[in-house]
Amino acid sequence: xxxxxxxxxxxxxxxxxxxxxxxxxxxxxxxxxxxxxxxxxxxxxxxxxxxxxxxxxxxxxxxxxxxxxxxxxxxxxxxxxxxxxxxxxxxxxxxxxxxxxxxxxxxxxxxxxxxxxxxxxxxxxxxxxxxxxxxxxxxxxxxxxxxxxxxxxxxxxxxxxxxxxxxxxxxxxxxxxxxxxxxxxxxxxxxxxxxxxxxxxxxxxxxxxxxxxxxxxxxxxxxxxxxxxxxxxxxxxxxxxxxxxxxxxxxxxxxxxxxxxxxxxxxxxxxxxxxxxxxxxxxxxxxxxxxxxxxxxxxxxxxxxxxxxxxxxxxxxxxxxxxxxxxxxxxxxxxxxxxxxxxxxxxxxxxxxxxxxxxxxxxxxxxxxxxxxxxxxxxxxxxxxxxxxxxxxxxxxxxxxxxxxxxxxxxxxxxxxxxxxxxxxxxxxxxxxxxxxxxxxxxxxxxxxxxxxxxxxxxxxxxxxxxxxxxxxxxxxxxxxxxxxxxxxxxxxxxxxxxxxxxxxxxxxxxxxxxxxxxxxxxxxxxxxxxxxxxxxxxxxxxxxxxxxxxxxxxxxxxxxxxxxxxxxxxxxxxxxxx
Amino acid sequence: xxxxxxxxxxxxxxxxxxxxxxxxxxxxxxxxxxxxxxxxxxxxxxxxxxxxxxxxxxxxxxxxxxxxxxxxxxxxxxxxxxxxxxxxxxxxxxxxxxxxxxxxxxxxxx
Numbered sequence: 124x125x126x127x128x129x130x131x132x133x134x135x136x137x138x139x140x141x142x143x144x145x146x147x148x149x150x151x152x153x154x155x156x157x158x159x160x161x162x163x164x165x166x167x168x169x170x171x172x173x174x175x176x177x178x179x180x181x182x183x184x185x186x187x188x189x190x191x192x193x194x195x196x197x198x199x200x201x202x203x204x205x206x207x208x209x210x211x212x213x214x215x216x217x218x219x220x221x222x223x224x225x226x227x228x229x230x231x232x233x234x235x236x237x238x239x240x241x242x243x244x245x246x247x248x249x250x251x252x253x254x255x256x257x258x259x260x261x262x263x264x265x266x267x268x269x270x271x272x273x274x275x276x277x278x279x280x281x282x283x284x285x286x287x288x289x290x291x292x293x294x295x296x297x298x299x300x301x302x303x304x305x306x307x308x309x310x311x312x313x314x315x316x317x318x319x320x321x322x323x324x325x326x327x328x329x330x331x332x333x334x335x336x337x338x339x340x341x342x343x344x345x346x347x348x349x350x351x352x353x354x355x356x357x358x359x360x361x362x363x364x365x366x367x368x369x370x371x372x373x374x375x376x377x378x379x380x381x382x383x384x385x386x387x388x389x390x391x392x393x394x395x396x397x398x399x400x401x402x403x404x405x406x407x408x409x410x411x412x413x414x415x416x417x418x419x420x421x422x423x424x425x426x427x428x429x430x431x432x433x434x435x436x437x438x439x440x441x442x443x444x445x446x447x448x449x450x451x452x453x454x455x456x457x458x459x460x461x462x463x464x465x466x467x468x469x470x471x472x473x474x475x476x477x478x479x480x481x482x483x484x485x486x487x488x489x490x491x492x493x494x495x496x497x498x499x500x501x502x503x504x505x506x507x508x509x510x511x512x513x514x515x516x517x518x519x520x521x522x523x524x525x526x527x528x529x530x531x532x533x534x535x536x537x538x539x540x541x542x543x544x545x546x547x548x549x550x551x552x553x554x555x556x557x558x559x560x561x562x563x564x565x566x567x568x569x570x571x572x573x574x575x576x577x578x579x580x581x582x583x584x585x586x587x588x589x590x591x592x593x594x595x596x597x598x599x600x601x602x603x604x605x606x607x608x609x610x611x612x613x614x615x616x617x618x619x620x621x622x623x624x625x626x627x628x629x630x631x632x633x634x635x636x637x638x639x640x641x642x643x644x645x646x647x648x649x650x651x652x653x654x655x656x657x658x659x660x661x662x663x664x665x666x667x668x669x670x671x672x673x674x675x676x677x678x679x680x681x682x683x684x685x686x687x688x689x690x691x692x693x694x695x696x697x698x699x700x701x702x
Numbered sequence: 703x704x705x706x707x708x709x710x711x712x713x714x715x716x717x718x719x720x721x722x723x724x725x726x727x728x729x730x731x732x733x734x735x736x737x738x739x740x741x742x743x744x745x746x747x748x749x750x751x752x753x754x755x756x757x758x759x760x761x762x763x764x765x766x767x768x769x770x771x772x773x774x775x776x777x778x779x780x781x782x783x784x785x786x787x788x789x790x791x792x793x794x795x796x797x798x799x800x801x802x803x804x805x806x807x808x809x810x811x812x
Contacts, residue, residue, distance in 0.1 A: 150712070200714060202740060212738060213789060227774065228772045228782060229772075229774070233786075233787060233789050234775075234789045234790070234791055235788065235789065235790040235791070235800075235802075235803035236790070236791050236792050236797035236799075237791070237792040237793075237794055237796040237799040237803070238734075238737070238738070238741075238792035238793035238794055238796060239734050239776060239793045239798055240734065240775045240778075240791045240792040240793065241734070241763070241775065241776055242774055242775055242776070243729040243776035244727060244768050244773035244774045244775055244776045245774045245775075247729060247761045247762065247765045247776075248765065248768040248769055248774075250765065250775070251765035251766060251768065272774075273775070279720050367712075422732065469732055487787075600736065616791060622807075626736060677811075689729075697765075
């Protein structure tokens, strides 16, 4: 037993032939099984033939593998004309001996059947076509047409089985197209012959909008994407949209960029949002979502970045005109080529096509910033889950490419859209800003608040803002007795404040005057007191002087009166008392 | 090319005016091919003496010729002339069908 156990890496992978078709190689993890037949089935008009032809053409152009196209329905000229619009020049490839187109014409009315036969002629034709140009790829479109041409089904089936075996032995990678049947993958049950790889194309109309889905029903010997993947037939050919990368492995930037509204930047602790993050602005109608978006676009251009603006509501001219009135001049940057406005009606295309358009334009312009205004209109095109999956892909794609993306979404609290935004998209975005009407008595004001900002702290206030001639201006927060004050109440509040201020100033000067008065009174009193004091002092001094004089007079009289000893003692104490 | 041009047509049956130009496509000497050729020769000798040319094409040797006459099945008998082109596939074992198919015998004849 043990000798069969190889290291996983030592086992060879099933060799694959890359199709070169956008997205298909990702889903099939490398392409179609090399040297084996692949069945492509689907109902009418879902692009089976185109898938096959593109497989051949990409093989010729990108991988230098010549191809044989055996067509049972359309002639070579018809096919060439059909795919010329995609830029495939089949005639030139035929001339270069890279492609061989063999039209097999089957007309039941011409054919009479008698006795035994086989389809060796078909083998010989195909073999000759393959050998003459050294083809590596073959397409049979649509082999089921044989069933209408040959009445003997038993022979036909055994011959088809032999054909597929023979193709395998030839080692050519083959695509066989087949019409889808009722309850079966193909009308004639071809899937039982082609067992290596079966791709199902589906074309369905939901709410009048066609969506195309591709699914790999089976792919023997390899892993593959199992989901239904939307695909498109664009002017560049077939395009499958794989889920770009749901692995969440993208690198992140620590760089911060401005929102274009200074006041809004201030609301984030790091003064802006991260480069490469995705921002959602939601709000009801007329809350200046587009203006905020345009401010962001303008700021991006001002930094010298390229910006791609998808407008789903307005034409570019209208957008530019409208934004000019609020001081946002987009025209200058459009002229410089920094700003590209791509306007289309959401209902024009299915969701996938929008996604492909976005992918394609991003690939072309390589912008650093993308604005989609608004994403909520896309809901009219698909269901919520579809929109969600599309936006997941889109946001992933943008993040992987480090493109800052701003989406706006119209919400209305009354219907279910709010849920769409909350559950559908908001978990995907990094920053969510809500703008809304602050409806007061007799007026509406606009308020802005940050609902979430991954990776940084932010203000929790609802900030009133004005759309002025110079863009969006956030007003300072005024907190009144009942919370934050906006609009007319803000004016009232301001007037009240001013009145108060004046009153205060009056009061202040009144107090000043009062003080002055008091000071003067005091000073006067002090002067009075001093005068009083002076007069008292004067008086006292006078009394003193008089006393002194009297003493002296008395003393001199005693000295003159006699020199007896009895009078000496009192005379000695006399001057001491008077002193 | 493995041409087996038989019976100079202009020599015989000018009264009818019709000349059958037939081509038989085969792929090698398989049983079916051999049977078909033998059957065809027998019918022609019986019904179209001197009024036909028969060309046998072996696609194994000339695969490029398969495309021109839109050959898928082997063996295939193609009536080039008279118009319109008719194709009969198989080993031609059913004489009735072959003759009707080639308009040698009309369908109402029997």
